[in-house]
Amino acid sequence: MATTRIAAAAAHFGRDLEYDLGRIGKLITDARDAGAGMLVLPDAAVGGYLADLRHPDPGALPPAFGPDDPILDRIAIMARDMVVCVGYCEADGDERYNAAICLTGDGVLGRHRKVHLPAAEVTVYAAGDTFAAFDTPVGRVGMLIDYDKTFPESARTLALDGAQIVACLSAWPASITNQAPKLSQDRQSRLFDLYDCARAAENQIVVVSSNQTGAVGGMRFLGQAKVVGPAGNILARTWAKAGLAVAELDVAAEIATARRVLRHLDELKPDSYRTAATT
Known part of the structure; x- marks a missing residue:
């Protein structure tokens, strides 16, 4: 029985890069002390997220980094033998992407550019165009960013590509248009949990969901x-506070148990599903 401890982080990040790197280093140390072999950090952990999702200020955007920027090497050095997923803004020529990278001290394991861009993100970021899984020391992994997990096809594509673990990196705020007095009553709070559990259960995989905390501009992060x-059961969570959710499990065994009788991926009927391409 090969068990692995997996950690998901809830923490606040902003424009102060040295602060962000210090917070990342502390979370990596805490995860290592907890025995974790994998840590999923939030979206935009390097440089922070947008301060306004509806009307982003072009003069106050997160800093953008090339895919091989030395700041990512600093995180890899801190990671050492741990698998670490972290979000940042990626520069590619004149384009900016909301991006995530998965790495260890030995180098990059995988990359993802956010495909689904909500609200005014389309005025700031270009959209990615693919979902792909990759091999890591803790199993085959795929990554989603924020709004990607709203769409079942995103996680399903990763699962069909063999992903056993899907890391969902988020900077997911409470509802902007219909604010509730308590985060526990917030519509986006309910959806955030619902999507995490549904994506795991429908694909019979492990979902590791991180998110930012605190407030930026008019947004409160959840x-x-x-x-x-893989049965859609929450194994560990942080609620609204900053910290680490750490769970120990045998990923392959848990998935095999979930798929012992009902094997969702094997029982798909793609010819019966109408898609936008066929309507």
Whole structure:
């Protein structure tokens, strides 16, 4: 029985890069002390997220880094033998992408550019165009960013590519248009948890969901980092506070148990599903 401890982080990050790197280093140390072999940090952990999702200020955007920027090497050095997923703004020529990278001290394991861009993100970022899984020391992993997990096809594509673990990196705020007095009553809070559990259960995989905390501009971030098992069961969570959700599990065994009788990926009927291409 090969068990692995997996950690999902809830924490606040902003424009102060040295602060961000210090916070990342502390979370990596805390995860290592907890015995974790994998840590999923939030979206935009390097440089922070947008301060206004509806009307982003072009003069106050997160800093953008090339895919091989030395700042990513600093995170890899801190990671050492741990698998670490972290979000940042990626520069590619004149384009900017909301991006995530998965790495260890030995180098880059995988990359993802956010495909689904909500609200005014389309005025700031270019959209990615692919979902792909990759091999890591803790199993085959795929990554989603924020709004990507709203669409079942995103996680399903990764699962069909063999992903056992899907890391969902978020800077997910409470509802902007219909604010609730308590985060526990917030519509986006409910959806954030619902999507995490549904994506895990429908694909019979492990979902590791990180998120930012605190407030930026007019947005309150939800936290609610968690590790979800392949039956859609929450194994560990942080609620709204900053911290680490750490769960120990045998990923392959948990997935095999979930798929012992009902094997969702094997029972798909793609010829029966109408898609936008066929309508």
